[in-house]
Amino acid sequence: MSFEWTHHFPYKTPRTQQVEAIESILSSFNEKRFYALEAGTGVGKSAIGLTVSKTLLENEDPPDGYEQGAIFVTTQKILQDQYESDFSNIGMSSIKSSSNYRCNFKKFKSCAEGQADLQTIEKGTKQWNVCNFNCTYRNAKQKFLESKLSVTNFPYLMTESNYNGKIKPRQLLIIDEAHNVESELSRFIEVSVSEKFVKSQLKIDFPNVNTHHQAFVWIRDVYYPKLESHCAHINKMLKKYQGLSQKIDQFTSLSKQLKLTDSHFKKIEQFLEVHEKDNWVFEIEKSQYRGMRKLMFKPIDVSKYAEQYLFRLGHKVLFMSATLLSHEKFAETLGIKNEEIRGLSLPSPFPVSNRPILHVPMGKMSSKEIDKTLPILCEAIEKILEQHKNEKGIIHTHSYKISNFIKNNVKSKRLLFSDASDREKVLKKHMKSKTPTVLVSPSMTEGVDLRGDASRFQILCKVPYPFLGDKLVKKRMNKWKWWYSFQTAKKIIQSIGRSIRSKEDKAVTYILDSDWSRFYRYNSNLFPKDFLKCIK
Numbered sequence: 001m002s003f004e005w006t007h008h009f010p011y012k013t014p015r016t017q018q019v020e021a022i023e024s025i026l027s028s029f030n031e032k033r034f035y036a037l038e039a040g041t042g043v044g045k046s047a048i049g050l051t052v053s054k055t056l057l058e059n060e061d062p063p064d065g066y067e068q069g070a071i072f073v074t075t076q077k078i079l080q081d082q083y084e085s086d087f088s089n090i091g092m093s094s095i096k097s098s099s100n101y102r103c104n105f106k107k108f109k110s111c112a113e114g115q116a117d118l119q120t121i122e123k124g125t126k127q128w129n130v131c132n133f134n135c136t137y138r139n140a141k142q143k144f145l146e147s148k149l150s151v152t153n154f155p156y157l158m159t160e161s162n163y164n165g166k167i168k169p170r171q172l173l174i175i176d177e178a179h180n181v182e183s184e185l186s187r188f189i190e191v192s193v194s195e196k197f198v199k200s201q202l203k204i205d206f207p208n209v210n211t212h213h214q215a216f217v218w219i220r221d222v223y224y225p226k227l228e229s230h231c232a233h234i235n236k237m238l239k240k241y242q243g244l245s246q247k248i249d250q251f252t253s254l255s256k257q258l259k260l261t262d263s264h265f266k267k268i269e270q271f272l273e274v275h276e277k278d279n280w281v282f283e284i285e286k287s288q289y290r291g292m293r294k295l296m297f298k299p300i301d302v303s304k305y306a307e308q309y310l311f312r313l314g315h316k317v318l319f320m321s322a323t324l325l326s327h328e329k330f331a332e333t334l335g336i337k338n339e340e341i342r343g344l345s346l347p348s349p350f351p352v353s354n355r356p357i358l359h360v361p362m363g364k365m366s367s368k369e370i371d372k373t374l375p376i377l378c379e380a381i382e383k384i385l386e387q388h389k390n391e392k393g394i395i396h397t398h399s400y401k402i403s404n405f406i407k408n409n410v411k412s413k414r415l416l417f418s419d420a421s422d423r424e425k426v427l428k429k430h431m432k433s434k435t436p437t438v439l440v441s442p443s444m445t446e447g448v449d450l451r452g453d454a455s456r457f458q459i460l461c462k463v464p465y466p467f468l469g470d471k472l473v474k475k476r477m478n479k480w481k482w483w484y485s486f487q488t489a490k491k492i493i494q495s496i497g498r499s500i501r502s503k504e505d506k507a508v509t510y511i512l513d514s515d516w517s518r519f520y521r522y523n524s525n526l527f528p529k530d531f532l533k534c535i536k
Contacts, residue, residue: 003056005022008051017349026052029316034316038343041500041501049174057148069171071151071157071174072152072174075153075176092147096152098110098137099112111135117131154184167313174317176320179322185305189270193219194287206292227268238255271297276304281298283298348528352533354500356535357511359511361516365514374402377461382410391456392436392438392456393456395438396441396442396445397441398464402442430454445495457509458496458507458508459512461513
């Protein structure tokens with residue numbers, strides 16, 4: 001069955017690649033449940049997703065168990081904001097957690113705090129009326145639930161749909177930046193139990209355990225029951241303080257505590273239900289708080305849980321990303337059978353001449369060779385900075401060790417260093433600066449748009465292999481022989497994509513790790529077809 005879709009396209013005229021993608025997806029959905037679209041930056045994935053969703057909504061009634069409409073989900077809130085900005089005029093509604101909204105009554109508070117206050121305010125007062133009937137977050141959530149086109153982020157979608165039951169399955173689930181599905185599912189399912197919380201909140205001893213079995217038994221028989229009674233105690237205190245305006249501070253504090261603790265309790269409950277020893281990695285980590293410990297459990301193969309926690313939300317599921325690389329391998333990690341999915345790969349429409357990749361080998365950056373290579377690498381960085389002395393750029397370090405070495409050995413006021421905690425702040429400074437600043441970070445390979453003069457060059461210090469010291473990485477490597485190279489190639493392509501954001505953009509990429517030529521020689525099949533043309 002073919003559908004007329006052109007009147008749903010949100011812009012004046014669809015490009016050739018967009019026409020190919022839209023028609024392929026709609027045709028495939030007649031017989032396949034899943035579709036994987038790999039489309040390079042500039043193809044216009046969001047317009048493709050919107051057109052497909054509106055066409056299906058117009059031509060098909062939702063089957064039993066599904067509501068009419070489409071849910072778009074992204075891994076980056078900045079991408080969520082972009083969807084809302086681009087398509088709110090045609091009915092798309094967005095939702096984030098209540099802490100992201102300002103209270104209508106007390107502007108210095110978030111809606112999360114305002115909703116907590118509501119329980120202690122006398123009914124019928126001005127604040128009660130505002131927070132009860134005109135809460136910014138509640139209004140946004142209701143609009144999201146009622147809209148036929150809704151967009152949110154992974155943490156919110158996973159929490160609300162699995163713990164609170166407010167988000168119902170719809171006709172279509174569109175997962176943008178889909179190359180991160182495995183890691184997002186893993187993050188949602190994994191659990192950690194901190195020594196600090198156990199001692200300060202539950203008032204029990206942290207266990208002296210060494211094995212997977214010992215830790216699991218302690219969580220099941222000691223920690224879980226104690227956590228359950230702790231949540232019940234907080235609820236009891238909240239009821240005691242409810243409606244007492246003089247206890248508003250205590251109530252707000254307890255309400256925040258319950259929200260965090262209850263979410264953790266549900267995650268532990270979920271973990272006890274799905275845990276299978278052979279599919280989980282157990283580790284004891286040192287936390288940042290006074291060297292206290294954490295018990296960590298992480299799933300190896302998330303495919304066992306993908307349908308239960310995510311895919312059930314869509315009768316049809318559309319994956320979109322610039323870096324799926326192989327829809328067959330991608331599907332395998334998520335438990336999708338080959339006969340259930342179809343894929344299409346579209347190259348970036350940007351001119352190859354605008355995005356040259358230069359391999360300038362400075363030495364190997366492996367753990368055995370890195371200390372010898374780093375001083376030489378810094379000399380190369382200084383020369384590249386001089387060559388681009390009037391231009392902005394970015395240096396992808398892949399690790400804090402490399403970032404810190406550059407910080408201590410490359411003397412330049414242009415360099416702006418960031419970590420996960422101040423990423424947005426440093427990025428904003430770079431974008432606003434009138435001087436040719438250069439970002440230096442191990443964590444800006446995704447969700448960063450350095451279009452135009454924001455970056456005319458970028459440096460990859462190291463081939464970004466996953467950390468072999470991570471037990472989870474080793475387990476996944478053993479399960480899928482291709483997984484390690486697959487993850488590395490995705491990271492490289494994502495990194496290179498930060499500076500080329502339009503047909504007019506021009507940026508040169510320097511790869512300084514000598515190991516690049518060997519990696520590409522053995523894994524060239526993982527890269528887009530036009531990638532080789534960029535290598536000079």
